[in-house]
Amino acid sequence: MDLIYEVISEEKIELCRDLCNELMVFQKSNAYIKADLFDTMNFETRLLPSLKSAVHNHIVIVRDGDRIVGYVYSNISPKEAYSNNFATFFDLTSIIRKNVGCLSQFYIKVEYRQYGVGSKLFNMSLEWLKQFEDVDDYFIFVSNGNLNALEFYKRKGFSVSHDILDGFITVLRSHKQS
Ligand SMILES: CC(C)(COP(=O)(O)OP(=O)(O)OC[C@H]1O[C@@H](n2cnc3c(N)ncnc32)[C@H](O)[C@@H]1OP(=O)(O)O)[C@@H](O)C(=O)NCCC(=O)NCCS
Numbered sequence: 035m036d037l038i039y040e041v042i043s044e045e046k047i048e049l050c051r052d053l054c055n056e057l058m059v060f061q062k063s064n065a066y067i068k069a070d071l072f073d074t075m076n077f078e079t080r081l082l083p084s085l086k087s088a089v090h091n092h093i094v095i096v097r098d099g100d101r102i103v104g105y106v107y108s109n110i111s112p113k114e115a116y117s118n119n120f121a122t123f124f125d126l127t128s129i130i131r132k133n134v135g136c137l138s139q140f141y142i143k144v145e146y147r148q149y150g151v152g153s154k155l156f157n158m159s160l161e162w163l164k165q166f167e168d169v170d171d172y173f174i175f176v177s178n179g180n181l182n183a184l185e186f187y188k189r190k191g192f193s194v195s196h197d198i199l200d201g202f203i204t205v206l207r208s209h210k211q212s
Contacts, residue, residue, distance in 0.1 A: 038097040057141040064179035104142035106155040135163035135172040174206040
Protein backbone atom coordinates (compact mmCIF):
# COMPACT_ATOMS: atom_id res chain seq x y z
CA MET A 35 0.00 0.00 0.00
CA ASP A 36 1.35 3.36 -1.01
CA LEU A 37 -0.29 5.66 1.51
CA ILE A 38 0.32 9.38 2.00
CA TYR A 39 0.07 10.90 5.48
CA GLU A 40 -0.83 14.57 5.35
CA VAL A 41 -1.22 17.08 8.17
CA ILE A 42 -4.01 19.40 7.08
CA SER A 43 -5.00 22.87 8.24
CA GLU A 44 -8.31 23.56 10.01
CA GLU A 45 -9.57 25.22 6.82
CA LYS A 46 -9.52 21.82 5.13
CA ILE A 47 -11.51 20.04 7.83
CA GLU A 48 -14.29 19.38 5.31
CA LEU A 49 -12.07 16.58 3.99
CA CYS A 50 -12.89 14.65 7.18
CA ARG A 51 -16.67 15.02 6.94
CA ASP A 52 -17.49 11.60 5.48
CA LEU A 53 -15.07 9.65 7.65
CA CYS A 54 -16.24 11.46 10.78
CA ASN A 55 -19.82 10.52 9.99
CA GLU A 56 -18.70 6.95 9.31
CA LEU A 57 -17.01 6.89 12.72
CA MET A 58 -20.28 7.86 14.43
CA VAL A 59 -22.18 5.11 12.59
CA PHE A 60 -19.43 2.63 13.50
CA GLN A 61 -19.59 3.62 17.17
CA LYS A 62 -23.37 3.34 17.23
CA SER A 63 -23.20 -0.12 15.66
CA ASN A 64 -20.91 -1.33 18.46
CA ALA A 65 -22.64 0.35 21.37
CA TYR A 66 -24.89 -1.56 23.76
CA ILE A 67 -25.39 1.30 26.24
CA LYS A 68 -27.30 4.43 25.15
CA ALA A 69 -26.55 3.78 21.47
CA ASP A 70 -29.22 6.33 20.51
CA LEU A 71 -26.98 9.13 21.78
CA PHE A 72 -25.08 8.73 18.52
CA ASP A 73 -28.13 9.75 16.49
CA THR A 74 -27.31 13.42 16.97
CA MET A 75 -23.55 13.02 16.68
CA ASN A 76 -21.97 13.87 13.35
CA PHE A 77 -19.37 16.07 11.68
CA GLU A 78 -21.42 19.22 12.36
CA THR A 79 -22.21 18.50 16.00
CA ARG A 80 -18.93 16.88 17.07
CA LEU A 81 -15.95 17.79 14.98
CA LEU A 82 -16.71 21.42 14.12
CA PRO A 83 -17.55 22.48 17.70
CA SER A 84 -14.43 20.70 19.04
CA LEU A 85 -12.25 22.54 16.55
CA LYS A 86 -13.73 25.87 17.64
CA SER A 87 -13.41 25.32 21.38
CA ALA A 88 -9.84 24.02 21.25
CA VAL A 89 -6.74 26.14 21.67
CA HIS A 90 -4.70 24.08 19.19
CA ASN A 91 -5.82 21.49 16.64
CA HIS A 92 -3.99 18.77 14.76
CA ILE A 93 -5.52 16.81 11.92
CA VAL A 94 -3.83 14.10 9.89
CA ILE A 95 -5.46 12.40 6.94
CA VAL A 96 -4.32 9.29 5.09
CA ARG A 97 -4.68 9.16 1.32
CA ASP A 98 -4.63 6.16 -0.97
CA GLY A 99 -4.43 7.94 -4.30
CA ASP A 100 -7.45 10.27 -4.47
CA ARG A 101 -9.28 8.51 -1.69
CA ILE A 102 -9.10 9.55 1.97
CA VAL A 103 -9.00 6.32 3.97
CA GLY A 104 -8.33 7.49 7.51
CA TYR A 105 -7.89 10.44 9.82
CA VAL A 106 -6.97 11.34 13.34
CA TYR A 107 -7.93 14.54 15.11
CA SER A 108 -6.23 15.71 18.32
CA ASN A 109 -6.45 18.92 20.25
CA ILE A 110 -5.29 20.96 23.20
CA SER A 111 -8.24 22.44 25.08
CA PRO A 112 -8.97 24.18 28.37
CA LYS A 113 -9.89 21.54 30.93
CA GLU A 114 -13.21 23.34 31.50
CA ALA A 115 -14.26 22.29 28.00
CA TYR A 116 -14.74 18.81 29.46
CA SER A 117 -17.44 19.76 31.91
CA ASN A 118 -20.63 20.69 30.11
CA ASN A 119 -24.33 19.88 29.81
CA PHE A 120 -23.54 16.53 28.23
CA ALA A 121 -21.13 15.21 30.86
CA THR A 122 -18.24 15.86 33.20
CA PHE A 123 -15.56 13.80 31.53
CA PHE A 124 -13.05 13.82 34.40
CA ASP A 125 -12.36 15.41 37.76
CA LEU A 126 -11.07 18.86 36.81
CA THR A 127 -9.30 19.17 40.17
CA SER A 128 -7.05 16.25 39.18
CA ILE A 129 -5.47 18.45 36.51
CA ILE A 130 -2.89 20.97 37.66
CA ARG A 131 -2.40 22.67 34.30
CA LYS A 132 -4.83 24.95 32.47
CA ASN A 133 -5.11 22.79 29.35
CA VAL A 134 -5.30 19.09 28.52
CA GLY A 135 -4.49 17.11 25.41
CA CYS A 136 -6.96 14.79 23.75
CA LEU A 137 -6.83 12.27 20.95
CA SER A 138 -10.36 13.10 19.98
CA GLN A 139 -11.34 11.27 16.79
CA PHE A 140 -9.69 8.37 15.05
CA TYR A 141 -10.97 6.34 12.14
CA ILE A 142 -9.48 4.13 9.47
CA LYS A 143 -11.59 2.46 6.81
CA VAL A 144 -12.00 -1.22 7.59
CA GLU A 145 -9.94 -2.55 4.68
CA TYR A 146 -6.96 -0.42 5.77
CA ARG A 147 -6.88 -1.62 9.40
CA GLN A 148 -4.27 -4.00 10.83
CA TYR A 149 -1.46 -2.73 8.58
CA GLY A 150 0.10 -0.31 11.05
CA VAL A 151 -1.74 2.78 9.77
CA GLY A 152 -3.38 3.32 13.17
CA SER A 153 -0.07 3.02 14.98
CA LYS A 154 1.52 5.56 12.65
CA LEU A 155 -1.35 8.05 13.15
CA PHE A 156 -1.36 7.44 16.89
CA ASN A 157 2.38 8.16 17.08
CA MET A 158 2.03 11.35 15.00
CA SER A 159 -0.74 12.56 17.32
CA LEU A 160 1.12 11.81 20.52
CA GLU A 161 4.28 13.43 19.19
CA TRP A 162 2.27 16.55 18.43
CA LEU A 163 0.44 16.52 21.78
CA LYS A 164 3.63 16.07 23.79
CA GLN A 165 5.37 19.11 22.30
CA PHE A 166 3.24 21.43 24.48
CA GLU A 167 5.32 22.00 27.55
CA ASP A 168 2.42 23.38 29.57
CA VAL A 169 0.31 20.24 29.08
CA ASP A 170 0.83 17.13 31.21
CA ASP A 171 -2.43 15.18 30.89
CA TYR A 172 -3.78 13.36 27.87
CA PHE A 173 -7.21 11.81 27.41
CA ILE A 174 -8.98 9.45 25.04
CA PHE A 175 -12.71 8.74 25.28
CA VAL A 176 -13.86 5.36 24.00
CA SER A 177 -17.52 4.56 23.55
CA ASN A 178 -18.93 1.30 24.91
CA GLY A 179 -18.65 -1.80 22.77
CA ASN A 180 -15.38 -0.72 21.15
CA LEU A 181 -13.10 -3.18 22.90
CA ASN A 182 -10.71 -3.22 19.97
CA ALA A 183 -9.95 0.50 20.34
CA LEU A 184 -9.75 0.20 24.12
CA GLU A 185 -7.13 -2.55 23.89
CA PHE A 186 -5.26 -0.68 21.16
CA TYR A 187 -4.89 2.42 23.38
CA LYS A 188 -3.94 0.33 26.42
CA ARG A 189 -1.14 -1.28 24.44
CA LYS A 190 0.02 2.22 23.51
CA GLY A 191 0.40 3.20 27.17
CA PHE A 192 -2.99 4.68 28.12
CA SER A 193 -4.81 3.42 31.22
CA VAL A 194 -8.50 3.12 31.92
CA SER A 195 -9.44 5.80 34.43
CA HIS A 196 -13.23 5.50 34.84
CA ASP A 197 -16.56 5.25 33.04
CA ILE A 198 -19.02 8.08 32.57
CA LEU A 199 -22.67 8.31 31.52
CA ASP A 200 -23.50 4.88 32.99
CA GLY A 201 -20.78 3.21 30.95
CA PHE A 202 -21.51 4.96 27.66
CA ILE A 203 -17.91 6.22 27.59
CA THR A 204 -14.71 4.84 29.09
CA VAL A 205 -12.14 7.49 29.91
CA LEU A 206 -8.50 6.63 29.23
CA ARG A 207 -5.68 8.72 30.62
CA SER A 208 -1.96 9.17 30.30
CA HIS A 209 0.42 11.53 32.08
CA LYS A 210 3.54 13.07 30.60
CA GLN A 211 6.68 11.25 31.74
CA SER A 212 9.18 13.60 33.33
C1 LIG B 1 -8.46 1.60 16.26
C2 LIG B 1 -7.85 1.75 14.87
C3 LIG B 1 -7.65 3.22 14.58
C4 LIG B 1 -6.51 1.02 14.83
O1 LIG B 1 -5.97 1.18 13.55
P1 LIG B 1 -5.15 0.04 12.78
O2 LIG B 1 -4.62 0.63 11.55
O3 LIG B 1 -5.94 -1.20 12.69
O4 LIG B 1 -3.97 -0.15 13.84
P2 LIG B 1 -2.58 -0.95 13.63
O5 LIG B 1 -2.62 -1.72 12.36
O6 LIG B 1 -1.48 -0.01 13.83
O7 LIG B 1 -2.61 -1.91 14.85
C5 LIG B 1 -3.64 -2.87 14.99
C6 LIG B 1 -3.05 -4.24 15.12
O8 LIG B 1 -2.49 -4.65 13.88
C7 LIG B 1 -1.16 -5.15 14.10
N1 LIG B 1 -0.37 -4.83 12.92
C8 LIG B 1 0.19 -3.66 12.62
N2 LIG B 1 0.87 -3.75 11.47
C9 LIG B 1 0.71 -5.00 11.03
C10 LIG B 1 1.15 -5.71 9.90
N3 LIG B 1 1.94 -5.12 8.99
N4 LIG B 1 0.76 -6.98 9.75
C11 LIG B 1 -0.02 -7.57 10.68
N5 LIG B 1 -0.47 -6.96 11.77
C12 LIG B 1 -0.09 -5.70 11.96
C13 LIG B 1 -0.69 -4.38 15.28
O9 LIG B 1 0.34 -5.08 15.96
C14 LIG B 1 -1.90 -4.34 16.10
O10 LIG B 1 -2.04 -5.56 16.74
P3 LIG B 1 -2.59 -5.59 18.15
O11 LIG B 1 -3.96 -4.93 18.02
O12 LIG B 1 -2.63 -7.02 18.50
O13 LIG B 1 -1.62 -4.75 18.93
C15 LIG B 1 -8.75 1.10 13.79
O14 LIG B 1 -9.03 -0.23 14.17
C16 LIG B 1 -10.06 1.82 13.54
O15 LIG B 1 -10.14 2.80 12.80
N6 LIG B 1 -11.14 1.31 14.14
C17 LIG B 1 -12.47 1.84 13.91
C18 LIG B 1 -12.66 3.20 14.52
C19 LIG B 1 -12.32 3.25 15.97
O16 LIG B 1 -12.51 2.33 16.72
N7 LIG B 1 -11.79 4.41 16.36
C20 LIG B 1 -11.41 4.68 17.71
C21 LIG B 1 -12.48 5.47 18.37
S1 LIG B 1 -12.03 5.86 20.05
